[in-house]
Amino acid sequence: MHRLEISDLITAVDPHTGQRLPVRRDEVIRRLRANGDERAAKIVAGLPADQDGVLDPRAVDRLLISVHTELQRLSEELRIGERLMHLLGPLFTAIRATGGQGGHSGPYRLVDVGCGLGYVIRWLAATNALGADVELVGVDLDAALVGEAEQLARVEGLDCRFVHGNAFDLPQAATVYVSTGVLHHFRGPALAEFFQAQAASPAEAFCHFDIAATRLAPVGAWIFHRARMRHPLGRHDGVVSAERAHSDEALLSAAAVPGIRPLVYEPRGAANPFCTTLRPIIGVRPYLEAPLRRALGRSERRLVDLEHLAEASR
Ligand SMILES: C[S@@+](CC[C@H](N)C(=O)[O-])C[C@H]1O[C@@H](n2cnc3c(N)ncnc32)[C@H](O)[C@@H]1O
Structure with missing residues (x-):
């Protein structure tokens, strides 16, 4: 257990x-x-x-904001913004190139599911990496975290917005869903339901980064959280999240829902276990796979499906 x-x-x-x-x-x-x-x-x-x-709800909010502030350092050190852009750049190139086969001829909307303090959305807004035709929206069920994200974005003068609520209940549909550090929170049938909700929406793709389930992940998480997190709650949860990380196989199987082509980028076996701590599961509408691979250039070899996972891990 x-x-x-x-x-x-x-x-x-x-x-x-x-x-x-x-x-x-x-x-x-x-x-x-x-x-x-x-x-x-x-x-x-x-x-x-x-x-x-x-x-005490206020004390709990303060604690979670401070733990997430420390977590943001993890995102900075792992260069999560750059790593996300390495895939989102080609993904939006593919979406624009297909001329709105999914009914999206722009402007587009990127939704960060479980955005916490909104680091990813704020990074994308600050760098304008995706271009002016992509609206940036962070959504979280936790009002205190999303309120803090909104405040940080205002202070930083960024063009993005944050919403308190369920990312799959938004009045306006997402073109692409992303997340970081969220997948391992979904256990049992909730994991497949998470992917089904996106397949059932008009979204064209998703890209979810989470901790790679390597043998070294819990040890790496222990060292990192010991060094970087002050509160025992942050240290505890950091290690538990690495223990709970889903395998590539489990994520690709759960994401195999009708209308979605599930792929993993740099699967566990293909990467150096000392370097990889987060890797993404990507899902695209089938017509997007070929243009995405073209847009990725040489890196397209790192995009692997369930059928070729064992081969890629050798
Ligand atoms: C561990 S936090 C990750 C925070 C942030 N992504 C980061 O990297 O710092 C997971 C967050 O997901 C949120 N969450 C889970 N399911 C959600 C959903 N369906 N819609 C919006 N937020 C969700 C939770 O409220 C929680 O704050």
């Missing part, structure tokens, strides 16, 4: 209204103990609660 991430347990929202729900500290502690994680239970026991034992 995998350990649980504390940050997934200390906030709760009504999935229909988006309204914040009270979270009882002893209930979180009970769940963590039942899962055999005494250290996590101790961390939660140290969080402030009111006389009814409900966790």
